[in-house]
Amino acid sequence: MIRARDVVKEYEDGEGSRVRVLDGVSLDVEAGDFVAVVGASGSGKSTLLHLLGGLDVHYKGEVEVGGVKLTGLRDTDLARFRNTHVGFVFQSFHLIPNLSALENVLLPSHFGPVTADARKRASSLLERVGLGPKQDRAPVRLSGGERQRVAIARALFGGPRLLLCDEPTGNLDAATGAGVIQLFQELHKEGLTVLAVTHEERMSAVARRVLRLKDARLVEESATTAARVSGGAP
Ligand SMILES: Nc1ncnc2c1ncn2[C@@H]1O[C@H](COP(=O)(O)OP(=O)(O)OP(=O)(O)O)[C@@H](O)[C@H]1O
Numbered sequence: 001m002i003r004a005r006d007v008v009k010e011y012e013d014g015e016g017s018r019v020r021v022l023d024g025v026s027l028d029v030e031a032g033d034f035v036a037v038v039g040a041s042g043s044g045k046s047t048l049l050h051l052l053g054g055l056d057v058h059y060k061g062e063v064e065v066g067g068v069k070l071t072g073l074r075d076t077d078l079a080r081f082r083n084t085h086v087g088f089v090f091q092s093f094h095l096i097p098n099l100s101a102l103e104n105v106l107l108p109s110h111f112g113p114v115t116a117d118a119r120k121r122a123s124s125l126l127e128r129v130g131l132g133p134k135q136d137r138a139p140v141r142l143s144g145g146e147r148q149r150v151a152i153a154r155a156l157f158g159g160p161r162l163l164l165c166d167e168p169t170g171n172l173d174a175a176t177g178a179g180v181i182q183l184f185q186e187l188h189k190e191g192l193t194v195l196a197v198t199h200e201e202r203m204s205a206v207a208r209r210v211l212r213l214k215d216a217r218l219v220e221e222s223a224t225t226a227a228r229v230s231g232g233a234p
Pocket residue numbers: 011012013021039040041042043044045046047048
């Protein structure tokens with residue numbers, strides 16, 4: 001599902017020097033896996049997620065996701081890749097405040113006419129994440145956990161096989177975060193590949209693999225109890 005080879009990413013530090021944030025990172029993630037990426041603040045977790053999702057193409061090395069080689073893709077092809085292969089979930093939800101939950105889920109289809117089928121699909125995704133009765137509400141009238149569920153429904157709208165999540169529980173209290181983590185577990189059981197950057201121990205505890213970014217390198221931390229119980233990676 002994900003194959004990255006020798007990825008090197010540097011940023012300008014604003015004073016004429018370059019800082020190497022990823023230094024020869026390689027990664028293989030199998031379809032259907034559930035991977036947590038942990039590491040200190042500033043270790044490059046979001047940077048890695050952006051490269052894997054085709055949001056940033058300024059790096060050295062190779063990235064391939066779902067059989068699509070991202071390295072060297074033109075902007076239009078990258079946009080198509082993102083719309084069809086990846087669902088993104090961010091810490092701050094990124095919902096449009098003056099649209100209803102349903103309209104937010106429909107956003108990915110706004111490049112073309114919004115068909116009755118699209119509305120039906122958005123509605124059933126909101127049912128799937130437990131928000132059926134609240135689909136006409138604006139985000140301001142939803143709790144943090146409910147907003148994140150809307151964002152997850154939107155991420156699923158294009159039918160991606162991969163969810164890339166950046167601190168998806170970072171803005172939620174512990175109980176609400178636990179509900180969202182459970183939703184990720186269910187989606188994983190339904191066959192989605194999930195890769196989540198997280199500080200949340202409960203998230204890494206349910207992931208099948210935990211990878212740590214340290215000193216610009218990615219190291220396998222453990223295969224978790226969840227993986228061992230379900231007979232996955234050792
Ligand atoms: N656009 C940018 N220009 C310059 N430096 C950047 C840029 N984006 C990130 N950085 C730097 O790269 C490093 C890695 O940032 P990144 O956001 O990937 O870390 P992170 O592990 O996700 O951090 P956090 O856990 O705090 O969100 C940091 O030192 C950050 O300051």
